[in-house]
Amino acid sequence: DTEVTQTPKHLVMGMTNKKSLKCEQHMGHRAMYWYKQKAKKPPELMFVYSYEKLSINESVPSRFSPECPNSSLLNLHLHALQPEDSALYLCASSQSENSNQPQHFGDGTRLSIL
């Protein structure tokens, strides 16, 4: 069982839809991350939240909009996505952005854009 919970596990959406991915952790971690992973590739960092503030945005298109409502929750709002956005979206958390401790990953949301 993973300590980082992501919902939904699978999502199919059209290019005009609006949907949200959710991530939750209760380990008291203060850094949370969104990654995009294509098949047979390593995860690519999208966003980092540190103490509920956006710390890093890796030049992600504005059709992806992150939100951190509190220290346990992280959302990724999706709008007007493209077929190339189909991927596994992983959420991770760590003690803090300035800690050398490892990240803990959820099982991801498999996103398919029609």
Next chain:
Amino acid sequence: AQSVTQLDSHVSVSEGTPVLLRCNYSSSYSPSLFWYVQHPNKGLQLLLKYTSAATLVKGINGFEAEFKKSETSFHLTKPSAHMSDAAEYFCVVSDASGGSYIPTFGRGTSLIVHP
């Protein structure tokens, strides 16, 4: 700047034989190093970590890795492969360059285990 190189994209072994997955890193600071495993349609699971303590690190499921600063290597080994070890493995380096510990992932090594 930090970087990590996984030398093999695929490694194929027979069940019961040793496993060696190779990883070299580059870091201007004292790095932390990690190995993660990813089974199909799953997230990444931490196998083991090196954070400047003992250079020989033991992890879960019988895996271990040795930090060799002189060789800038952090190879992952296991004495005897099991079918359930078949998965994708990522070597990750993290240091304080840039002001925060944002990890850099290797390209991944796919471990294939034959019966």
